[in-house]
Amino acid sequence: MEQKTRPHKRGTVRIRRKVPACPPIGALMRYGERIVRVVAEASGQCVIIESVDEDGRTFRSTVKWANLARLEGQLF
Structure with a gap:
C-alpha cells in the first residue's frame, strides 16, 4: 500500500485509501x-449472510x- 503525503498547514498529512464500509443489515x-x-x-x-441452497x-x-x-x- 503506497502512502502519499500532501502539504498541510501543520506539516504533512497521510492520505488513506477508502476502507470498504460494512454493508447495512x-x-x-x-x-x-x-x-x-x-x-x-x-x-x-466479516458479516453473517443468509442464502438459500438448491433444495x-x-x-x-x-x-x-x-467478497460481497x-x-x-x-434482481432477476
Whole structure:
C-alpha cells in the first residue's frame, strides 16, 4: 500500500485509501453467483449472510466484506 503525503498547514498529512464500509443489515448483495441477505455484523471485517441452497433450505455463513458486491441492475 503506497502512502502519499500532501502539504498541510501543520506539516504533512497521510492520505488513506477508502476502507470498504460494512454493508447495512438486511441488504441484498451478491456473493459469487448467489444473491444473499446480510443478517449481522461479525468481527474482523466479516458479516453473517443468509442464502438459500438448491433444495430451498436457508443457511447462514460468515464472509468478509470484500467478497460481497452490490447488486447491479435487476434482481432477476
